[in-house]
Amino acid sequence: MTQIHVAELRIQDVVDVLSSVQSLAFLDKSVFNAIGEQLQVIHRKRYKQQIDPDGNAWTPLNAKYEAKKKEDANYQDILQYTGKMLDTLTHQATDYGVKFGSNAIQAASQHYGRDGIPSRKFIGINAADRAIIAEEIADAYEVWLAKQG
Template identity: 35%
Template sequence: MAGAFIIIDYNDAEIRVFLEKLQEKLGDLTPVFRDLGESLLISHRERFNRGIGPDGAPWPALSPHTHKKKNQDKLLVLDGWLRQLNYQASGTELRLGTDRLYGATHQFGDPDRHIPARPFLGLDEGERAAILETLADWLAD
């Protein structure tokens, strides 16, 4: 993924505990990360369609100087490619994002071109809770 992505790794102490226990139990976490990837695809697409970032803040409006031929009323949508997120799951990590090179520009902004950040990748509290629930379910099985 060359555009923009997030990595769900072991940064969160509570998630780390679950992942370490699952690693001991399963060895290969690929199936767990696939479950999480599918869930996060859904929640990220819903949030993208609402035009809000992971922090719940709405994305900044388009500049009056922005001229689009299509989808003039939709943020981050010209042809719809940016919202076609995907994920890669392996035994050690989950990457969720876009392969569009301009994804990073929109995620982080570009002050030189007067493009504000409109973060579309990241975890909100609901997604974090869903991750913990999924991990607990995997441990219970």
């Protein structure tokens, strides 16, 4: 199965946020899984808004293709015709980080663009996302620290 991971968070990515922390022992699969779940929520919301991680609207459909789609009773917005692309967003957590992305072959074509398909970036992390991730990590650290006492 082809896997495409466009956003990946590793322990090294959070070290700056936790520079004052004495131990990273609290960072484990459960913390990274919680981060992955947050990324699911973030990306689903953006996907439905049809915006990229920086808040820019996706490139609209070309007029000819949009007209053809509108003839179909099941017409939906960009990348939402069947809902399958959204359902392929997934995360995989380990004790060392979390991978987030899609395992759909067409995800790369949509994200990066290809053969007349414009790039519509739908996976990625922005500053606001990093703040949410930092909160998740800080909460996990506080829980871990309380258990150490």
